[in-house]
Amino acid sequence: MKKTTEGLGADVCIDAVGADANGSVMQNILGRGLKMVGGATPALHWAINSVKKGGIVSIVGVYGPIESLVPIGNVVNKGLTVRANQASVKRLLPRLIKHVQNGTLDPKALITHRIPLEYVSDGYRIFSAKLDGCIKPVLLPPSATS
């Protein structure tokens, strides 16, 4: 990363992991003890620490309302812009629909698994364990397939 950026760090770092991240053993043990499991935030740490000074950190990964241990001092000292929100879908739809219609975006290419609704428990199990390359499963109710 440093090689690509002449040692300065990236312009934009995106945390697309959120609370899913595995912390270090110490963080996990400490986190459970303090009821701060979501406090293990390696992806956000890396994002803050590897973005260049004055850069942008964008948080896409989902964090719950659980306390987090974030290196806030580096955010201040590097003068970062932090962007985050739950996407306001309705506001973005007109542009996204246009991108799909003119072929710029191909969102359905994300779908890796099509699962009948009746097999929802298998769907969760496979997706949660990341079995079979499962990245984006779609459930189909019987009334939709008939």
Place this chain on the structure above:
Amino acid sequence: MLAMNYRGPQRVRIDHKPMPEIVHPQDAIVRVTRSCICGSDLHLYNGSVPDTRVGMTFGHEITGVVEQLGPEVQNLKVGDHVLVPFNIACGKCVFCQQGLFGNCHESNPQATAVGGIFGYSHTAGGYDGGQAEYVRVPYADVGPTVIPAGMDPDDAVMLTDVVPTGYQAAGIQPGDTVVVFGAGPWASWRHGAPGSSGQGELSSLISWIIVSNSPATTAPAKPTTSKRSATPCCS
């Protein structure tokens, strides 16, 4: 109707639940045609979201056909095939008026941070979600959007959360080096997609670096029209 039913951490099952009903004049009842499992549903599944109650139906990435409308709904008609954004938003409060539909003050009045979200615990309002045959959609004039003619429902359902969530994120300029931590669906797609300015050529001017420790997600399942391939590292 058939519906997913949460029974506790790592325990979900398919079940018969009562049909949803119109309980407010601005409600719609939608017959589900597509419903994704989102990566964030796995937080619920694994029991890490506070106030996730047994009996809840998850699912916030939904498309479906309007079956029934409350008397105050004006923008939809029965039979419309709609995509339903994951945010439940009133459209009228001070936050919705600013376009902050994810922070609606009415749909989740007990919370100080997030607005209402379909099937996402009582922390996000306690609304049942769309991993079912039918779902109740509140404020039906605000969120649901008729799927444009010719659009594949598979594309439409991706516009309810995963694509807009990635799209809103970045603030990327041509020539930037962008590091994505976590190669989920969004990152696999992102490096072949236009940047946040909406310019299709932008992606080719950006160096993407994808960082992930999950072998299942280091490579995109179906590479799209990327001109520059991602560089997996730390795998």
